Amino acid sequence: MCGAAVEGLASPPMTSRDDQPPRLTTLTFHGPLSEARARRLVDRLAATGPRTVLDLGCGWGELLLRVVGAVPGATGVGVDIQAEDLARGRAAAEERGLADRVVFAEESATDTTRGADVVLCLGASQALSSAAPPRSTVEALRALRGLVAPGGRVVLGEGFWERTPTADELAAMWPDARADEHLSLGDLVDAAIEAGFRPLWVETASTEEWEEFESGYRCATEEWLAAHPGHPSAAATRARVDAQRAGWLRGYRGVLGLAYLTLAPVV
Numbered sequence: 001m002c003g004a005a006v007e008g009l010a011s012p013p014m015t016s017r018d019d020q021p022p023r024l025t026t027l028t029f030h031g032p033l034s035e036a037r038a039r040r041l042v043d044r045l046a047a048t049g050p051r052t053v054l055d056l057g058c059g060w061g062e063l064l065l066r067v068v069g070a071v072p073g074a075t076g077v078g079v080d081i082q083a084e085d086l087a088r089g090r091a092a093a094e095e096r097g098l099a100d101r102v103v104f105a106e107e108s109a110t111d112t113t114r115g116a117d118v119v120l121c122l123g124a125s126q127a128l129s130s131a132a133p134p135r136s137t138v139e140a141l142r143a144l145r146g147l148v149a150p151g152g153r154v155v156l157g158e159g160f161w162e163r164t165p166t167a168d169e170l171a172a173m174w175p176d177a178r179a180d181e182h183l184s185l186g187d188l189v190d191a192a193i194e195a196g197f198r199p200l201w202v203e204t205a206s207t208e209e210w211e212e213f214e215s216g217y218r219c220a221t222e223e224w225l226a227a228h229p230g231h232p233s234a235a236a237t238r239a240r241v242d243a244q245r246a247g248w249l250r251g252y253r254g255v256l257g258l259a260y261l262t263l264a265p266v267v
């Protein structure tokens with residue numbers, strides 16, 4: 001998966017106190033997802049009139065909150081293992097008057113028995129399978145097929161190779177990156193069909209969405225670094241964001257895609 005996301009998960013939790021580098025405060029979504037695409041996804045899902053919405057590996061659950069907010073009376077559950085992100089989700093639910101309709105549960109999504117009319121899994125298929133990718137993608141699709149209610153919808157946001165990466169690009173991406181780590185878009189959609197879905201909508205993040213995400217991922221930290229060059233944490237923080245940026249610009253930029261598949265379970 002994308003270096004920015006992997007780094008974000010692996011990094012120690014950081015606070016937004018001025019004396020520490022901030023963590024992901026400038027991102028609306030924890031992935032390359034524009035407001036326009038999010039709106040279209042929400043409209044499409046809301047039109048099916050779901051009573052329940054489940055977001056697996058939800059982070060702070062921005063899309064979950066928007067879908068629940070768009071359907072009067074719908075309820076939602078977001079599942080993640082990151083307490084700090086879940087707390088951000090709960091605060092947002094409170095602010096939007098959704099606290100009585102959305103629960104953020106701190107638990108692993110692996111082998112979850114929860115289910116819903118709409119199941120979201122965005123950039124988080126690793127939460128549904130402990131297999132190495134791309135086997136994890138196939139297993140995640142199979143799990144999602146078992147969790148979505150008949151007549152419901154799944155939205156899977158999943159990485160794929162836009163083209164086969166070169167050896168130099170792989171070396172720059174993330175530790176142990178492999179050319180067989182992701183499927184092509186065609187093979188990803190075939191895997192969804194194989195798992196028991198019909199692909200209602202196939203869309204992929206644009207260059208602009210990737211640039212917004214990658215820059216937004218580090219922007220607050222870069223501002224902090226510019227303002228705190230002599231801080232005891234500055235050298236380690238600078239090395240971390242420089243490595244992340246190099247992984248993107250020299251490695252996966254234009255090579256790693258992110259597909260948003262809106263899937264309907266076959267009866």
Ligand SMILES: C[S@@+](CC[C@H](N)C(=O)[O-])C[C@H]1O[C@@H](n2cnc3c(N)ncnc32)[C@H](O)[C@@H]1O
Nearest residue numbers: 005030057058059080081108109122123124127
């Ligand atoms: C790239 S983030 C995506 C977050 C969110 N879906 C979004 O698009 O904004 C991946 C998320 O998967 C979560 N995750 C990883 N392993 C998990 C697991 N076993 N159970 C639940 N969540 C998990 C991480 O904590 C992280 O929040």
